[in-house]
Amino acid sequence: MVFAPTNDAFDALPEGTVANLLKPENKDQLAYILKHHVTPGNYSKDFLKKFKKLGQASNENITVEVKDGEVYVGGAKIIASVPAGNGIVHVVDKVILPKN
Amino acid sequence: MKNKLFHFTTISVVGLLLFACGNPSQSGALGSSAAEKVYVKPGDHDEFYAFISGGFNGQLSVYGLPSGRLFKVIPVFSQDAEKAYGYNEETKPLLNTSHGFIPWDDLHHPDISQTNGVLDGRWVFVNGNNTPRIAKVDLSTFETTEIIEIPNSAGNHSSSYVTENTEYVVAGTRFGVPVPQRDISIKEYKENFKGVLSFISVEPEKGNMDIEFQIMMPGFDYDKAHPGRGDSHGWFFFTTYNTEEASTLLEVNASQNDKDFIAAVNWKKAEEYIKAGNFKTMPVNYAHNVYDEETQMATTTWKKEIKMLDPAECPGLVYFLPTPKSPHGCDVDPTGEYIVGSGKLSADVTVHSFSKMLKAIEDQSFTGDAYGIPIIDFEAVNAGSVKQAGLGPLHTEFDSEGNAYTTFFISSEVVKWKIGTWEVIDRKPTYYSVGHLMIPGGNSREPFGKYVVAMNKITKDRYLPTGPEVTQSAQLYDITGEKMELLLDFPTVGEPHYAAGIPADLVKPRSKKIFKLEDNKHPFATKNESDTKVVRDGKTVHVYMTTIRSHFAPDNIEGIKVGDKVYFHITNLEQDYDVPHGVSMIGANTSELLIMPGQTETFVWEPKQVGVWPFYCTDFCSALHQEMQGYVRVSPASSNIQLSWSLGDE
Numbered sequence: 001m002v003f004a005p006t007n008d009a010f011d012a013l014p015e016g017t018v019a020n021l022l023k024p025e026n027k028d029q030l031a032y033i034l035k036h037h038v039t040p041g042n043y044s045k046d047f048l049k050k051f052k053k054l055g056q057a058s059n060e061n062i063t064v065e066v067k068d069g070e071v072y073v074g075g076a077k078i079i080a081s082v083p084a085g086n087g088i089v090h091v092v093d094k095v096i097l098p099k100n
Numbered sequence: 101m102k103n104k105l106f107h108f109t110t111i112s113v114v115g116l117l118l119f120a121c122g123n124p125s126q127s128g129a130l131g132s133s134a135a136e137k138v139y140v141k142p143g144d145h146d147e148f149y150a151f152i153s154g155g156f157n158g159q160l161s162v163y164g165l166p167s168g169r170l171f172k173v174i175p176v177f178s179q180d181a182e183k184a185y186g187y188n189e190e191t192k193p194l195l196n197t198s199h200g201f202i203p204w205d206d207l208h209h210p211d212i213s214q215t216n217g218v219l220d221g222r223w224v225f226v227n228g229n230n231t232p233r234i235a236k237v238d239l240s241t242f243e244t245t246e247i248i249e250i251p252n253s254a255g256n257h258s259s260s261y262v263t264e265n266t267e268y269v270v271a272g273t274r275f276g277v278p279v280p281q282r283d284i285s286i287k288e289y290k291e292n293f294k295g296v297l298s299f300i301s302v303e304p305e306k307g308n309m310d311i312e313f314q315i316m317m318p319g320f321d322y323d324k325a326h327p328g329r330g331d332s333h334g335w336f337f338f339t340t341y342n343t344e345e346a347s348t349l350l351e352v353n354a355s356q357n358d359k360d361f362i363a364a365v366n367w368k369k370a371e372e373y374i375k376a377g378n379f380k381t382m383p384v385n386y387a388h389n390v391y392d393e394e395t396q397m398a399t400t401t402w403k404k405e406i407k408m409l410d411p412a413e414c415p416g417l418v419y420f421l422p423t424p425k426s427p428h429g430c431d432v433d434p435t436g437e438y439i440v441g442s443g444k445l446s447a448d449v450t451v452h453s454f455s456k457m458l459k460a461i462e463d464q465s466f467t468g469d470a471y472g473i474p475i476i477d478f479e480a481v482n483a484g485s486v487k488q489a490g491l492g493p494l495h496t497e498f499d500s501e502g503n504a505y506t507t508f509f510i511s512s513e514v515v516k517w518k519i520g521t522w523e524v525i526d527r528k529p530t531y532y533s534v535g536h537l538m539i540p541g542g543n544s545r546e547p548f549g550k551y552v553v554a555m556n557k558i559t560k561d562r563y564l565p566t567g568p569e570v571t572q573s574a575q576l577y578d579i580t581g582e583k584m585e586l587l588l589d590f591p592t593v594g595e596p597h598y599a600a601g602i603p604a605d606l607v608k609p610r611s612k613k614i615f616k617l618e619d620n621k622h623p624f625a626t627k628n629e630s631d632t633k634v635v636r637d638g639k640t641v642h643v644y645m646t647t648i649r650s651h652f653a654p655d656n657i658e659g660i661k662v663g664d665k666v667y668f669h670i671t672n673l674e675q676d677y678d679v680p681h682g683v684s685m686i687g688a689n690t691s692e693l694l695i696m697p698g699q700t701e702t703f704v705w706e707p708k709q710v711g712v713w714p715f716y717c718t719d720f721c722s723a724l725h726q727e728m729q730g731y732v733r734v735s736p737a738s739s740n741i742q743l744s745w746s747l748g749d750e
Contacts, residue, residue, distance in 0.1 A: 040723050042649060050748045086676050 001088055003037045003073055005095045013095055032058055036074075036098040042087045045071050045078050060098050134587045137578060140167040145608075148540050150553060150601045151210045151224050152574075154594030158205045160226055160237060161593045165540075165551055165601060166576060168590030176235045176244045177205030177228050181691035185244075188693055189667070189702040190622075193398040194247050194389045197231050206230045208597040209260060210237075213302070217264040217329045217545030221606040223307050225260040225269045232256035234271055234300060236307055238393075240610045245391040248309045251384035251406055252279045252296045258325040258338045262302070264545065265333075268367065269309065271298040272338050276319030276345065280382070289347035293319035297338060299367055308390070313374050313407040314382075315365065315418065318471045319345050321354070322363070324429050324495075329545055330436035332454040334368040337439050341426040343470070354426065355445060359478070361420040361470070362430055362441050364457065373414045379407045394621040396700055412472035419461060420470060421452050422478040429495035429536075433504065433519055434545050438483060442493035442506060449493045449506055451522065453483035484522045489515050494535060495598075497542030499549030499579055505542075507534040507554065514554050514577065516584060528584045530575055532558040539579070540601030548603060552577045552584070555596040563591055572596060613677040615698030622700035624669035629653040634745045641666045641743070647681040647695065648673045649722035651747065652715075655730035659743035662707055662736055668693075668715075671700040682718030685732075692718045707734040 010018055021030040036058035043051075048071050051064045062074030071078045076094035140146050146164030154161055158178030162171045179186030179195070186195050186203055195201055205228035213223045224237040232250035237243065250256055250271045258272030276293035278284050284292060295317045300309050320340040328335035343360045346353030373379060384406045391398040411418045425443035427450070432439055439452040457476060460466075465480035490508030498504050502519050512533050516526040534554045541547040559573040571591035578585040617627055626632050626644040632653045635642045641664050646653045652670075660666060672681050674697040684692040688705040695701045707713065717728035735741045 001039050001041050001043060001090065003076065003078075003090050003092045003096060005037070005076070005092050006079075009076070009092065009094050032100070033095075033098060036060060036062075036096055044088070045081050045090065048073070048078075048090075056098075058098050058100075060100065062096060134578075134585065138166040138168070138576065138588045140164070140169070145604060147604060148548070148551070148601050149604055149607055150538065150540075150599055151212070152538075152553075152555065152592055152596045152599040153207050153210055153226065155208060155597050156206050157594030158207050158228075159594060160207060160210055160224065161596075162242065163590075163592075164604075165553065166587065168574075168576060168588050170593065172242060173593055174237055174242055174244065176226055176237065177202075177207055177233070177247075179203040179691075182694065184691050184693045184701060184703070187691040187703070189704065190397045191391065193400045194244060194391060196387045196389055196400045197233070197249050198251075198385050198387055199231060202231055204230075205233065207235075208257065210598060210600045211261045211269070211543070212600045212602055213262060213266045213307075214264050214544055215266065217333075219541050219544055219546075219602045219606060220266075221602050221610070222266075223302075224600065225262060227256050227259035227271065229256055229274075232271065232273065234260045234269060234309065236302075236309060238307070239607050240612050241393075242611070243391070245393070246307070246309055247387075247389045248300060248311065249386040249388070250298050250300075250311070251386040251403075252294075252314060252382070252408075253277075253298065258297075258322040261325050261327060261336075261543075263327045263333070263336065263367070264329040266302050266304075268299045268301055268312070268336075270325055270336055270338075271300065272296075272322035272325060274321045274323060276321065276342075276347075279316065280384075286347050289319060290345040291319075293345070293347070295319050295322050295340075297322065297363075297365065299336075299370065309388075311386075311403070311406060313370060313379065313409055315370065315409045315411060317363065317411065317418070318343075318473070320361070323427070326430055326432045326543060328432055328436050328454065329434070332432065332436040332439075334366060335454075336365045336367055337421075337430045337432065338363045338365065339423065339427040339430040339441060341428075341444075359422040359424050360426055360443075361475070362423045362427065362439060362452065363473075364419045364421055364439075366417055369414070369416050370409055373409055373417065374407060378414060379409050382406050382408045394619065396615075396620065396622045396625075416461075418473050419457070420473055420475045421457065421481050422467075422475060423450050423452070424448070429493070429506075431496040431498075431504075431543070433498050434500065434547060436545075438519060440496045440504065440506070442495060444492055444494065444509075446493065447488055447491055449486040449489050449496070449517070451483045451485065451519075452481050456483065457481045486515075486517045486522045486524065489517065489524055490527065495537060497537055497539045497552070498547050499539060499542070500547045501549060503549075503579075505537060505539065505552055505579070507537050509533055509535060509557070512556075514552065514584065516579070526583045528577060528586060530554045530556055531562050531573060531589065532556055532560060536596070536598045538599035538601050540603065543600070548601075550578070550580055551587075551601075552579050553599060553601070555592065555599060557595075559591075562589060614675055615696055617671075617673065617675060617698045620671070620698055620700060622669075622671075624667070624702065625700040626669070626671045627673070629673070629747070632745070632747075634659075634743050636743055639664050643668045643745075645670045646673050647671070647683070647717065647728075649679065650717075650724040650728045652683070652717070652728065652730045653747045654745035655747050657730070657743075657745045658733040658735075659741045660707060660732055660734045661739060661741075662710055662734060664707060664734075666705045666707065666732075667702055668705065669700060669702045670695055672697050674698070679721060680719050681721050681728075683715060684718050685715040686713050694719060707732075710734055710736055 175185035257274035423441035492510030
């Protein structure tokens with residue numbers, strides 16, 4: 001399952017963050033953040049409401065919260081879902097930043 | 101002097117080098133080894149599918165050639181706990197017969213459907229030898245989708261071969277029996293017991309089978325059969341043995357006559373007689389079982405009558421071609437002109453000519469008749485013999501170069517000979533005692549003459565021993581050169597009696613990956629987790645359940661009571677390739693279920709004890725497969741607990 005931040009979500013990051021992450025010497029850091037947006041499973045937004053947290057491929061957990069019927073993963077709201085061939089992509093409105 | 105010696109030496113050395121490099125038959129780095137020819141490297145696919153019969157296991161195995169890898173054992177006549185075939189409610193009806201539900205049969209001969217004499221890879225037809233039946237395997241799902249019982253028969257052996265445009269698939273009895281069955285002394289066999297040949301039509305679009313007509317033949321034993329093709333299309337040829345009509349100690353008593361017959365049946369003429377009403381309608385009772393892919397269920401229909409033709413009343417319908425010594429194989433070459441009869445107790449291979457047969461019929465060159473069926477004069481129909489070819493010929497297939505390959509059981513070899521000249525070109529031993537062989541398309545107008553597979557009856561020391569009972573061996577030979585070359589030796593499942601091969605490209609593209617959920621019309625299908633439910637109807641309970649990685653919905657059920665009959669109808673909601681789910685329940689008197697994406701299957705559980713009983717997914721489906729489980733609470737029969745079901749804490 002992939003949580004994909006929108007373009008706006010990336011734009012909302014502090015100026016220069018993305019450009020910095022795209023530098024070859026920061027490859028590991030970029031990979032870590034990307035993995036932080038991936039978790040095993042193929043769950044609909046509705047089904048995610050049953051979870052309290054998810055374990056990401058970065059090896060860190062993110063919280064799952066339900067507020068007014070909306071689902072927030074690691075603080076980012078799921079605004080759309082796209083079923084794919086072997087999984088699902090949930091579009092989110094924020095970049096989920098890992099603790100490390 | 102020194103100069104000349106130097107030149108001579110140089111020239112000799114250069115000459116030797118040129119000779120060595122230019123000669124491709126040198127072994128070593130320049131020759132291609134057998135290992136290279138059969139090695140299919142990791143990630144690559146084989147060139148051919150080989151459908152090899154399982155014999156007494158009642159199944160059909162699927163192998164790849166040239167690697168010899170086993171891909172699947174398709175359940176046909178025998179229950180298969182792995183796939184819940186004959187265990188789940190949907191497939192049990194496939195094994196119904198007029199003798200009741202039978203969980204096994206003896207599967208001998210696969211034949212692939214053809215269009216205009218060329219393999220088309222739509223279906224494989226196979227025969228059930230014990231309780232006479234023909235089954236059809238669909239090659240888009242590699243599953244058995246239809247089984248039809250053959251009445252008035254016993255020992256369905258000369259079956260299940262198709263005409264070159266798959267108009268018909270045939271059946272023929274190897275045991276003469278009273279027709280209809282009645283109380284009569286076995287000693288009355290001669291003249292009173294009959295052999296029946298059946299022609300089953302195959303509907304061109306969906307492949308549905310229907311017994312069009314039967315022919316009441318003398319009580320000889322009908323052994324093998326093959327269709328005419330090209331000019332001989334419209335005829336079907338069946339070998340007979342036991343023209344002595346013995347009913348005891350056939351080993352001796354059926355080996356007395358110097359010649360038995362190949363029966364040539366003109367089925368186009370039979371169609372004319374049927375149209376003209378020249379048949380008898382006989383009452384019978386047989387099962388016709390069809391698996392519907394939409395509802396995903398099999399149903400049994402009972403058929404009550406048959407059209408029977410009597411050769412004595414249908415001139416031109418059947419002729420007998422004398423063929424030496426209990427012939428087994430009856431093989432027609434790709435041109436349709438030559439009919440090869442392999443006499444089990446003969447040292448020669450007899451070849452009849454179709455055009456000579458037609459002339460003999462026209463000239464009435466008969467030497468008598470058997471039960472009103474004309475016997476054609478041997479010399480008038482014979483084209484030649486492959487003399488002293490080996491001991492105990494059984495079966496012949498053909499390549500596209502005018503060569504024939506015959507198996508010899510007693511002398512344990514495959515012999516290659518030339519059609520028309522009847523001379524032996526090559527012989528290679530098999531290990532050991534070969535029965536049948538297979539060339540992909542070797543029973544069609546267009547054989548793919550690259551490999552021949554020899555299927556043997558005796559294995560002995562070929563592989564690591566496994567106690568007294570050992571697997572059956574098969575060898576793969578390269579037949580592209582003048583001489584055959586042994587490439588591979590591989591074990592086979594059950595007892596292969598016969599095989600049919602086809603280029604993988606003719607089947608691969610049609611192979612289904614999933615069943616589409618929207619096409620699922622199973623009466624108890626559940627297409628959404630929100631539609632799952634448990635419904636009680638007296639003592640019967642229906643559970644509408646779904647599976648998806650990695651949970652069942654619902655996975656907690658309460659309110660079931662001892663004495664209930666619980667039907668679990670489980671729909672696999674996955675729509676991705678190769679994600680089946682299994683399910684099994686403690687104490688259920690049946691096998692697991694193995695459900696493909698988009699499919700619904702049902703098993704029955706009759707709880708006999710109070711308690712909380714778990715069920716789980718039996719096919720590794722995901723990282724959290726081990727967590728895919730559920731519980732069912734069973735209360736005493738007298739309890740008032742209401743049915744409830746849930747997933748997670750609501």
